[in-house]
Amino acid sequence: MTAGADNPSMKDISGDINLERIDAEALVIHLTGNWIQAAKIKPVEQVLAELAILTPFVRIVLQAADLKQWDSRLPTYLLAILDYCQAKRIQPDLSGLPEGVQGLLKLARAVPERAGDRRSAQQTPALAKIGTMVLSGLADTKGLVIFIGETVLAGISLMRGKARFRAVDLFLCIQEAGPGALAIVTLISLLVGLILAFVGAVQLAMFGAQIFIADLVGLGTVREMGALMTAVIMSGRTGAAYAAQLGTMNVNSEIDALKTMGISPMEFLVLPRMLALILMLPLLCIYADFMGILGGAIVTTSAFDVSLTQYFNQLRKAVDLTDFSIGLFKSLVFAVLIATAGCMRGMQCGRSASAVGDAATASVVNSIVYIVVADSIITLICNRLGI
Numbered sequence: 001m002t003a004g005a006d007n008p009s010m011k012d013i014s015g016d017i018n019l020e021r022i023d024a025e026a027l028v029i030h031l032t033g034n035w036i037q038a039a040k041i042k043p044v045e046q047v048l049a050e051l052a053i054l055t056p057f058v059r060i061v062l063q064a065a066d067l068k069q070w071d072s073r074l075p076t077y078l079l080a081i082l083d084y085c086q087a088k089r090i091q092p093d094l095s096g097l098p099e100g101v102q103g104l105l106k107l108a109r110a111v112p113e114r115a116g117d118r119r120s121a122q123q124t125p126a127l128a129k130i131g132t133m134v135l136s137g138l139a140d141t142k143g144l145v146i147f148i149g150e151t152v153l154a155g156i157s158l159m160r161g162k163a164r165f166r167a168v169d170l171f172l173c174i175q176e177a178g179p180g181a182l183a184i185v186t187l188i189s190l191l192v193g194l195i196l197a198f199v200g201a202v203q204l205a206m207f208g209a210q211i212f213i214a215d216l217v218g219l220g221t222v223r224e225m226g227a228l229m230t231a232v233i234m235s236g237r238t239g240a241a242y243a244a245q246l247g248t249m250n251v252n253s254e255i256d257a258l259k260t261m262g263i264s265p266m267e268f269l270v271l272p273r274m275l276a277l278i279l280m281l282p283l284l285c286i287y288a289d290f291m292g293i294l295g296g297a298i299v300t301t302s303a304f305d306v307s308l309t310q311y312f313n314q315l316r317k318a319v320d321l322t323d324f325s326i327g328l329f330k331s332l333v334f335a336v337l338i339a340t341a342g343c344m345r346g347m348q349c350g351r352s353a354s355a356v357g358d359a360a361t362a363s364v365v366n367s368i369v370y371i372v373v374a375d376s377i378i379t380l381i382c383n384r385l386g387i
């Protein structure tokens with residue numbers, strides 16, 4: 001924005017600012033000449049230093065009667081002076097400025113700058129980062145404990161027959177968590193069985209003990225890999241879906257609407273999803289065990305001199321009901337952990353689209369961490385008990 005008639009010659013492009021103290025409480029700032037980008041004007045830092053020397057005073061009067069041309073440089077210059085006045089609790093008088101300048105200044109100061117919007121060049125100290133991480137971890141732990149408590153209360157309501165959720169929601173969640181995951185579970189479990197068979201065959205073939213591939217594949221799949229791989233698949237597929245669904249409901253204020261109507265979101269939203277995963281994951285684990293054993297059978301019978309009958313007879317000797325029960329128990333624990341991580345992150349989601357993505361990501365990460373830790377603990381306990 002530029003005010004005035006024709007552009008002056010280069011020798012006339014200059015502006016000036018003069019400070020005049022009129023009494024003990026007031027100071028007048030006179031703005032004269034051309035205040036455009038090409039003009040030679042005293043730096044604002046120098047003017048602020050002069051103001052600091054002339055302190056104390058309680059009022060500044062800005063006069064621009066001899067002002068010729070001006071553009072965006074003038075409001076920017078004046079904003080620095082106004083910020084100084086605000087910091088020193090000095091009352092500015094803008095009545096002597098052109099109406100256009102007054103309007104721009106009011107517009108610029110109508111909404112204050114939000115804290116944190118401006119980037120800071122100062123780096124956060126390492127100790128502060130560690131403290132932030134610790135506080136964040138404590139907050140997450142507190143949220144997890146609260147969520148587990150609310151889930152337990154919802155489960156008690158279910159056992160008493162007072163839980164409020166729709167049966168159709170439960171069946172839809174079962175459909176998504178069970179039959180909807182068969183394709184990916186089939187593919188991954190079959191390939192894991194093939195890999196286990198090939199890894200074991202390389203070593204066992206050196207001693208002519210190819211028949212023991214059945215032991216390796218059977219025990220590895222039934223006790224560990226069947227439940228573990230199924231849980232990892234479901235954490236990325238179903239757990240993330242739970243977090244995204246509940247997070248989107250939170251963004252759209254649907255969860256707030258349920259609370260307003262007196263309906264518990266834990267019972268209406270979380271309980272069907274958790275029940276569906278608890279019911280379906282053990283069944284998927286059994287199916288994954290079968291597909292992993294089948295993958296091992298394909299490798300053993302096609303690449304080595306072992307018949308299908310010999311493979312399954314050796315498998316019956318190596319795997320018993322205890323091994324099968326351990327895998328099922330692990331899958332049940334994994335189901336609870338995946339549902340807890342997914343639903344908790346969804347319920348804690350913020351109010352933006354990026355928060356929904358963050359909730360889904362955190363759900364997958366937390367689920368996998370919970371699964372690995374729980375699997376390690378259960379395996380250690382079984383080893384100590386000799387199971």
